[in-house]
Each structure stands twice: as C-alpha cells, then as structure tokens.
Amino acid sequence: MILIGENIQILSKVVSEALSGRNASPLQELAKEQVKAGVHWIDLNIGPARKNPAEVMSWLVNNIQEVVDLPLALDTTNTVAMEAGLAICRQKPLINSASGTQESKEKMLPLAQKYGSNVVISVLNDAGIPSDAASRAESIMETIDYANSMGIPNEDIWVDPIMMPIGVSQSDVLEVIEFVGMLPSIAPGVKSTIGLSNLSNGVPRDLRHIINQVALVILGKAGLYSAIVDSFDKELVALNAGKEKEIIDIILKVMDGEDLDMAAMSQVARNYYKTARVIMGRELYSPSWLEI
Numbered sequence: 001m002i003l004i005g006e007n008i009q010i011l012s013k014v015v016s017e018a019l020s021g022r023n024a025s026p027l028q029e030l031a032k033e034q035v036k037a038g039v040h041w042i043d044l045n046i047g048p049a050r051k052n053p054a055e056v057m058s059w060l061v062n063n064i065q066e067v068v069d070l071p072l073a074l075d076t077t078n079t080v081a082m083e084a085g086l087a088i089c090r091q092k093p094l095i096n097s098a099s100g101t102q103e104s105k106e107k108m109l110p111l112a113q114k115y116g117s118n119v120v121i122s123v124l125n126d127a128g129i130p131s132d133a134a135s136r137a138e139s140i141m142e143t144i145d146y147a148n149s150m151g152i153p154n155e156d157i158w159v160d161p162i163m164m165p166i167g168v169s170q171s172d173v174l175e176v177i178e179f180v181g182m183l184p185s186i187a188p189g190v191k192s193t194i195g196l197s198n199l200s201n202g203v204p205r206d207l208r209h210i211i212n213q214v215a216l217v218i219l220g221k222a223g224l225y226s227a228i229v230d231s232f233d234k235e236l237v238a239l240n241a242g243k244e245k246e247i248i249d250i251i252l253k254v255m256d257g258e259d260l261d262m263a264a265m266s267q268v269a270r271n272y273y274k275t276a277r278v279i280m281g282r283e284l285y286s287p288s289w290l291e292i
Contacts, residue, residue, distance in 0.1 A: 001220045001240050002041065004073050004094075005034035005231035006197065008064070009045035019046065019056060024063040031068045034231040038241070042068060043096060043228055044085070045075035053081035061085045073120075073228075079107045086115040094118040096228075097160060100125035100143035113150045120193055121147065122160040123179075129162050133178035136161050137186055144187055154189035158226065163194055165201040166211060166278070170285045173199065173215070180222045191225040204287050209233050214275045216240060217251045251276045 008030050010016050018026045031042055042064065049056050053076070061072065065088075073094040074085040086093055097120035098108035112119035121143050123129065123136040130136040140159050147157060161179045164172040180192050199215050200208035213236045216227060220240070229236060238244055250269055253260060254276035262270050271290055277283045286292070 001216070001224060002193075002226035003039040003231070003237065003240060004041040004043050004096075004193070004226060004228040005037070005039035006043050006045070006195075006228045007034055007231050008042065008060075009075070010047040011045075019060065022059060024059075024066075027060065028063060028067045031064045035068050035070060037231040037234070038237045039229070039231045040070065041073050041094065041226075042070050043073040043075050045096075046078075046081060047076060049076050049078040049081040053078045054084035057081040057085040058088060061088055065090055079111065082108070083111055083115075086111060086117055089117075092117060094120060094158065096120045097122055098143075099123075100139055100146075102126055105143065105146055109147055109150060109152065112147070112156065113152050116156070118156050118158060119147075119152065120158045120160050122162050124162060129164075131172075131175070133175045133182065136175070136179045137182060141186060144190065154187060157187075157189075158191045158193045159183060159187070160193050160195065163196075163199050165203075166199055166285050167202040167287075170278070171281060173279055174281055177219065177222045180219060180224050184223065192223065193226040193228065194219065194224060196227045196229050207287075207290065209235065210271060210275050210290075211279070212236060213239055214251055214272060214279055217248055218255050218276070218279060221252055221255060247272050254280055254282070 008015055008027060014026055034042055044060055046056055071091040072089055073096040074082055075096040076082055095112050095117055098104045099122040123139045125139045130139045144157060161176045163176045183190060183192050196212050196216060200211040203211055216236055217239055250273050260273060274290055278285050278289050
C-alpha cells in the first residue's frame, strides 16, 4: 500500500511556528525523517491559508523539494494556495482534496485538469457524508463522471470514502471496507485512499496506534490503494511492508470470521486480536476494549 506521510501539518505547533516564521529547517528535517521512515509521498497540510496563501505554499513546496525527492500531496482548501503549489511541483502532485460539493467541483477540480495532477475526491457532497457503502458509491460515481467530463481520467482520481471515528460510528468501518472492495468494479482505474488517523480520533492517545495499525491491515486486504498515515508509527510501516507476519495472520483470521484461542497468545498478540474484533464489529468499542 502507498503510504502518504501526514506529519507536516498546520495543527502541529512545530509546523505552524516554522511556517509563520519562514524557518525551513524544522520542516525540511521532518520531510527527511519521513523519507527515512519509509513513506512514499509527503503531505503538505497548510489548512485554509488565509494570509498570503500563494507565498506560503510556494515557499513550503520549494523548501521541501530542496531536500527530498518524493512526490507531494498538497493539502489545503485554499485554491489560490493550491494552484501556487501545483505550478512548481517537480513531480506529478496530488491535490488533497476535492469533493462532490458543487463548490469543490467548480473550484478545485479545474485545477486538477489544468495541471494534469492526481486528485483526491472524497464522497462528501452537498447533502453531507453518505452513510453506507451503496450511497458512498452513488455519490462518488456522480463526481467521477463530472471529473471525466472535464478531461480528468480515472487513473488520476483517488477516492476517499471518509471513515468516521470509531467512537462515533463503529459500524461505519465495515461500510468503508465494503466500499473499498467494490470501487475497482464500479470505477476501473480509480484508486482508493483514506485519512487513517481519523478512525482513531477520540481514542485514548496511547491506543490510537494499534487501532490505525489493525485497520491498515484490514483495509489493505480489502484492496485499499493508499493511506495518509503517521510516518513515525514504526509498527504500522512494518506491517505495511509485510513484516510481523504472525500479527498480520491473526488480524486476517479475524477478518475472515475465525475465533482464536487467546490463551495461546502473547499479550501483544491478544491486543491485536481484540482490536481486530472491535474494528470488524464483533465486539463493541469502548475506550477500555483491551482491558475487557
């Protein structure tokens, strides 16, 4: 699976201070460390960028491209900032992101067409986030058709089904898994992607990683093409590389509906087993699911 590193993002104090002070060094170090960690793309999230949007994005893209050779995902809702970044990317970039809302179709998708970039299109539409796999599929097909009519090919489109936090809607995980599995048949050539950390939003801080790690394995088995992740979650990167085969095997057995004997497992394996059962909806989520 393609991993997109999320660690250069405006909500980070280090990043926000570096951006406001135009101090490139911390940002360049973050980019280089993400490359070392093993991700395949670098996401540059500057948020709405209300002040000097073009200058901020141009400065950031130029400084990151000085030190790393990975392709960039440009993450902002500001179309002025987005275009400034697209215009100077040395490799084919990824717009992160557009959606099925009328405003996004009219303002963000034309940039993807103009610069021939990849573009993430979420299932969000003017009515909100669709609630199940079928309605997600219906929503995204309308937007894909719209993008195609503009000259954006399926091969440049990455679809985000928008996964809700597990503490908000545990069952939504299964809808996303189903959607990811059906996407290749309803939209050949289109890629799937997801903001993985959103699933664990609201989970106790020390337990967020295991939720993300297990979900990555499950979604990967379902056919997920890419995920925006914490580059510095070493276990997640290792699982994505096919390491920790015992843990992967446990997770996939839960996905297949098997019940396993926890008495024969190590504590670490039990934690992954319990987490997989929660993600697959076989146990109710609670903040203390590992203690039950």
